[in-house]
Amino acid sequence: MTKPKIAISWNSSCGGCDESIVDIEDKILDIAAKVEFVLWPCAMDFKYDHVRALPDGDITVSLINGGIQNSHQEEIARLIRKKSKTVVAFGACAWLGGVPSLINLKNKEELFKSSYLESISVENPRKTLPAIKSKVDNCTLTLPEIYDTLYKLDDIIGVDYYLPGCPPTADLITDLFLKLIEGGLPEKGAVLAPARSLCISCPRNETKPDNFEIDEIKRIHEIIADPEKCFLVQNLLCMGPSTRDGCGCSCIKGNMPCTGCFGPADKSDQGAKMIGTLGSILKGSTESEADRVIDGIADPAGTFYRYSTAASMLGRKRKEDR
Amino acid sequence: MPGSKTGDKKTVLFLCKCSSNISNIVDFEEIKRWAGEKGDTNIAAVSNLLCAPDGKKFFSEVIKKKNVNNIIIAACSPKLHEKTFQDIAEKNNINMSRVRMANIREQCAWVTADKNEATEKAKSLINAAIKRSFLSEDLKRRTMKAYSDVLIIGGGIAGIETARTISKTGRKVYIVEKNITIGGSVMKTEDLAPSMECSPCLMAPILSDVRDDPNIEVLANAEITNILGFFGNFNVTIKEKPRYVEDNCIACEECFKVCPVSVKNEFHYSLGERKAIYTLFPGAVPASAVIDKNICKHFTDNSCDKCVSVCPFGSINFDQEEKTTAINAGSIVISTGFKPGDLAGFPELGHKSINDVYTTYELESLLSTNGPTGGKLKPDDEKIPASAAIIHCAGSMDSRGIPYCSSICCTHAVKAGEMLGKVYPAIRVFNIHNDLVFTDPEEHQFYKKQKAKGTTFIKCFDLSSIKITKTPDDEKIKISGYGFEPISVDIAVLATGFKPADDFKELAKIMDLALDKNGFFRPGHRILHTTASEQDGIYSAGCASKPVNAAAACTQAQAVAGDIMSRLIPGREIELEIFTSFIDEEKCAGCKMCIPACPFKSIYYDPERKISIINEALCRGCGTCTAACPSGSIFARHYTDNEINAEIEGILHG
Numbered sequence: 001m002t003k004p005k006i007a008i009s010w011n012s013s014c015g016g017c018d019e020s021i022v023d024i025e026d027k028i029l030d031i032a033a034k035v036e037f038v039l040w041p042c043a044m045d046f047k048y049d050h051v052r053a054l055p056d057g058d059i060t061v062s063l064i065n066g067g068i069q070n071s072h073q074e075e076i077a078r079l080i081r082k083k084s085k086t087v088v089a090f091g092a093c094a095w096l097g098g099v100p101s102l103i104n105l106k107n108k109e110e111l112f113k114s115s116y117l118e119s120i121s122v123e124n125p126r127k128t129l130p131a132i133k134s135k136v137d138n139c140t141l142t143l144p145e146i147y148d149t150l151y152k153l154d155d156i157i158g159v160d161y162y163l164p165g166c167p168p169t170a171d172l173i174t175d176l177f178l179k180l181i182e183g184g185l186p187e188k189g190a191v192l193a194p195a196r197s198l199c200i201s202c203p204r205n206e207t208k209p210d211n212f213e214i215d216e217i218k219r220i221h222e223i224i225a226d227p228e229k230c231f232l233v234q235n236l237l238c239m240g241p242s243t244r245d246g247c248g249c250s251c252i253k254g255n256m257p258c259t260g261c262f263g264p265a266d267k268s269d270q271g272a273k274m275i276g277t278l279g280s281i282l283k284g285s286t287e288s289e290a291d292r293v294i295d296g297i298a299d300p301a302g303t304f305y306r307y308s309t310a311a312s313m314l315g316r317k318r319k320e321d322r
Numbered sequence: 323m324p325g326s327k328t329g330d331k332k333t334v335l336f337l338c339k340c341s342s343n344i345s346n347i348v349d350f351e352e353i354k355r356w357a358g359e360k361g362d363t364n365i366a367a368v369s370n371l372l373c374a375p376d377g378k379k380f381f382s383e384v385i386k387k388k389n390v391n392n393i394i395i396a397a398c399s400p401k402l403h404e405k406t407f408q409d410i411a412e413k414n415n416i417n418m419s420r421v422r423m424a425n426i427r428e429q430c431a432w433v434t435a436d437k438n439e440a441t442e443k444a445k446s447l448i449n450a451a452i453k454r455s456f457l458s459e460d461l462k463r464r465t466m467k468a469y470s471d472v473l474i475i476g477g478g479i480a481g482i483e484t485a486r487t488i489s490k491t492g493r494k495v496y497i498v499e500k501n502i503t504i505g506g507s508v509m510k511t512e513d514l515a516p517s518m519e520c521s522p523c524l525m526a527p528i529l530s531d532v533r534d535d536p537n538i539e540v541l542a543n544a545e546i547t548n549i550l551g552f553f554g555n556f557n558v559t560i561k562e563k564p565r566y567v568e569d570n571c572i573a574c575e576e577c578f579k580v581c582p583v584s585v586k587n588e589f590h591y592s593l594g595e596r597k598a599i600y601t602l603f604p605g606a607v608p609a610s611a612v613i614d615k616n617i618c619k620h621f622t623d624n625s626c627d628k629c630v631s632v633c634p635f636g637s638i639n640f641d642q643e644e645k646t647t648a649i650n651a652g653s654i655v656i657s658t659g660f661k662p663g664d665l666a667g668f669p670e671l672g673h674k675s676i677n678d679v680y681t682t683y684e685l686e687s688l689l690s691t692n693g694p695t696g697g698k699l700k701p702d703d704e705k706i707p708a709s710a711a712i713i714h715c716a717g718s719m720d721s722r723g724i725p726y727c728s729s730i731c732c733t734h735a736v737k738a739g740e741m742l743g744k745v746y747p748a749i750r751v752f753n754i755h756n757d758l759v760f761t762d763p764e765e766h767q768f769y770k771k772q773k774a775k776g777t778t779f780i781k782c783f784d785l786s787s788i789k790i791t792k793t794p795d796d797e798k799i800k801i802s803g804y805g806f807e808p809i810s811v812d813i814a815v816l817a818t819g820f821k822p823a824d825d826f827k828e829l830a831k832i833m834d835l836a837l838d839k840n841g842f843f844r845p846g847h848r849i850l851h852t853t854a855s856e857q858d859g860i861y862s863a864g865c866a867s868k869p870v871n872a873a874a875a876c877t878q879a880q881a882v883a884g885d886i887m888s889r890l891i892p893g894r895e896i897e898l899e900i901f902t903s904f905i906d907e908e909k910c911a912g913c914k915m916c917i918p919a920c921p922f923k924s925i926y927y928d929p930e931r932k933i934s935i936i937n938e939a940l941c942r943g944c945g946t947c948t949a950a951c952p953s954g955s956i957f958a959r960h961y962t963d964n965e966i967n968a969e970i971e972g973i974l975h976g
Binding site for chain 1: 908911913950
């Protein structure tokens with residue numbers, strides 16, 4: 001029997017997802033013995049032409065991390081889709097756009113300005129900006145086109161499964177590989193983590209009263225958080241209520257509130273759901289009182305949509321259809 | 323997940339011309355053509371006036387003959403006729419949720435003269451209704467038998483009168499009283515103005531009536547801790563504090579004689595004293611005494627049990643525990659009374675700093691034969707006061723105290739003079755006032771009579787200028803103020819106003835009711851329904867919604883009783899909300915965020931299953947929890963996200 005072929009690819013991501021695959025430690029060796037890797041730019045030396053040479057649908061499963069923000073990423077994603085039986089959007093960025101998709105609240109010009117002109121670590125006296133074509137010493141250099149929008153993977157290609165997390169946990173990755181090899185994956189379209197929100201596994205949920213109000217919102221560095229009490233009760237924003245379970249509460253066990261990397265518990269808009277739920281516990285019977293409490297949220301987009309801007313109903317400043 | 327797309331429906335689109343109200347502007351031929359082309363409705367039936375008898379007949383015939391099971395009516399606002407057509411559909415075995423209206427009159431024909439615009443908008447709205455209708459689920463009508471029992475909070479004259487009136491019909495009435503016995507403020511005075519009837523004589527038979535009425539249950543020394551539900555179906559939780567004396571006590575008072583501890587008696591405005599074991603007055607209901615745990619030596623240092631040895635009935639029980647009772651009632655009456663205005667912010671009036679300065683409440687307590695001094699100002703003092711000044715509006719109409727006019731304290735002030743005259747016939751009385759407020763001819767007559775008897779009414783145009791002073795050398799109290807020559811008198815009486823009782827805020831919170839700017843319960847309507855509250859089934863009587871005198875309190879009580887009896891018929895079913903919310907138990911993570919969101923307290927957390935549960939008998943279908951649920955686990959029937967999204971989709975993408 002031939003070994004299942006696996007491709008791993010990255011787009012607009014930090015490399016943490018690739019790292020997390022290696023982080024499953026010695027299990028990776030067992031898995032490597034049972035599968036054949038055909039592409040893994042981050043860890044192994046394959047050329048895209050190798051992939052182009054494969055018959056369509058030859059790759060058993062491709063794990064793609066990162067959202068799509070330039071023409072090269074789109075080209076490779078489409079190539080992999082064509083060559084794969086199954087595609088898994090691997091990690092928060094591929095599923096929902098992830099942290100990089102916060103750029104959708106700006107546009108390409110603002111991105112270039114901030115990254116190549118204004119960033120304090122950049123020295124660019126000639127104010128050179130990335131260009132698709134540029135002439136240097138009679139040579140024409142080309143770069144992929146950067147898009148005005150960062151797309152989540154399934155905006156560009158069909159996706160069969162979604163593995164949440166920033167990055168996905170070692171347990172979920174191992175489980176995914178086991179099911180790929182031995183079978184047992186759910187119906188296509190599924191998110192490969194429990195479809196409930198994190199509070200169900202949170203050890204602090206029992207400390208949360210049935211009825212409570214918070215009259216201000218603090219940031220984690222402003223107080224010494226009680227290591228056992230629900231963060232919300234301590235005036236700290238915890239995204240747990242609107243975030244999918246399955247991470248093992250690792251941040252919470254480290255006394256840090258959930259930031260929401262496992263995405264929404266269902267197909268809903270994670271940030272909007274969290275904003276909706278805060279309405280039931282924020283104190284403020286008048287508009288000015290409520291404003292005072294809300295003003296405590298220093299970075300609303302980065303708090304509520306840290307991992308899901310590309311998937312949110314906020315959309316962006318100006319969205320191109322692709 | 324409710325509401326998956328059902329493609330096998332036979333859908334009919336009714337188009338109503340509303341005579342020509344709609345068809346003048348909206349192009350019906352175009353709508354019919356468009357609907358036929360779209361193809362997701364099977365029939366488009368046009369009626370001249372669908373709500374007219376002919377139209378209804380036509381509606382009924384079409385749905386019967388064509389065997390349809392999904393109905394869209396493009397006509398007027400659903401507020402007008404959705405129910406009309408839902409009822410006809412139900413008679414033809416089509417679930418009411420399958421009838422949906424697209425408002426092409428108020429929202430199309432009546433908002434523009436542009437035929438094109440109106441027709442295009444009508445298409446959008448019809449399309450939205452069609453798209454949404456495919457996701458509708460059948461809904462069940464639910465009813466429950468209404469509770470006809472009534473719960474009354476506060477056992478003053480208003481609460482008692484409500485209870486007595488209602489109990490005559492055989493309904494069970496519960497009176498929850500926070501004090502240790504019912505009776506309330508009228509028990510603290512000898513006479514009720516303006517008729518000057520003897521208050522205890524009036525109340526004694528009433529109290530014994532209540533005691534002997536098998537339909538009235540008094541829960542004294544008790545407070546409301548929670549109220550759930552709605553008209554016909556309230557669920558009330560009551561906490562009864564322990565009395566430490568069993569019900570077989572007849573208040574023989576033997577124990578009072580041996581109890582070694584005394585404390586100021588708050589029932590008499592701390593003027594007299596009571597023992598650690600006490601009753602408020604003879605003939606109280608419930609009769610049994612109460613032990614004050616905070617001062618009783620059995621509880622403080624376990625050094626005394628004298629009451630146990632003298633009690634002829636063995637009624638003392640130090641082990642009694644707090645009791646929590648749940649009561650189902652169809653209606654609730656708030657008759658929690660008032661609190662006298664206090665004078666803490668008015669040091670210039672000398673209350674509590676100068677001897678012989680009393681409030682009207684203190685004065686009537688002292689002058690009543692039931693009171694702490696047996697009806698005299700000072701039982702040991704043989705000196706008879708020769709003169710008294712009564713200051714109106716003391717602590718009222720002033721931002722430091724009560725900012726409003728209580729409207730009944732002028733009569734109260736005149737009564738103070740009358741009561742003083744009864745005990746000290748030779749006394750000279752001065753009333754110092756600015757406004758004089760009398761609310762009926764008898765009260766005014768009462769004032770005139772006082773004047774005729776020799777009471778001097780002194781007008782002071784600024785009562786905040788009043789100063790009451792007495793130096794150690796002075797024999798008399800000096801009263802000065804703008805507009806009159808200072809007077810010297812033996813006693814001064816301050817006519818303070820009526821404030822909302824302390825527990826109003828807590829009760830308003832429990833019942834989700836609003837208080838007005840003065841802190842009283844806001845009535846349902848200021849003219850048409852002053853005894854209703856903003857919540858159906860909750861009424862107020864007595865001083866709960868504004869200061870009233872005893873006569874008005876009784877009238878209100880009887881009005882409330884009549885209102886309740888006419889609406890809460892034993893055995894009658896009440897219809898429960900159809901569009902309730904429900905929780906997907908497989909998805910709910912028990913984060914509890916929906917619990918504070920529910921204005922009807924119909925959601926609770928089940929710690930065993932670690933999920934939240936909606937009590938659908940209490941749910942009113944407001945949908946707030948659906949919006950508050952952070953994980954998308956709560957669905958509002960008939961208003962699911964999918965349905966709303968389909969509707970929006972239908973508008974955006976014709």
